[in-house]
Amino acid sequence: MTELRIRQAVRALLVTPEQAVLLVRFEFATATVWALPGGGLEPGEDHLTALRRELIEEVGLHDVAIGAHVWTREHVIPFEDGRWDGQRDIVHVVATERFEPQPALSWDQLRAERLHEIRWWTLDEIEAVTADPEATVVFAPRRMGELLRLLERDGIPESPLASGI
DSSP states (O other): OOOOEEEEEEEEEOOOOOOEEEEEEEEOOEEEEEEESEEEOTOOOOHHHHHHHHHHHHOOOSSOOOEEEEEEEEOOOOOOOOSSEEEEEEEEEEOOOOOOOSSSSOOOHHHHTEEEEEEEEEEEHHHHHHTTTTTEEEEEETHHHHHHHHHHHHOOOOEEEESOO
């Protein structure tokens, strides 16, 4: 049996005091997915270095205080380009005021990475979409609303929530 090729990645849960969350919209051949900003580690990068780079590239956020590792999400799904069999996301919370995203990458570069939109979502909006059986919006992680409510209610977990998120 061949070992799975799992891409190592890092993502930021950018959240305002009002509990708004910044998400990015990816367009894949099989789905539209709203996810946390971030991406794969480059050779030689650690998770925090990669997250700082990704935040500058995708949303234009510099010199940010990266908080606790709150979630680990591993999903096995073949990448469209065939390079990976899945991805392991390490998610750090990043408390921030609401800002207007200004990516360092051009929109052509972002679209080449399948990123097509950036917007703030409220927790109520996420939960409303998740509860709608006719909604075509997919969140990654799929339990985004539930996980955000847990953070709102209980604060930062002692150890990161893992896998089935």
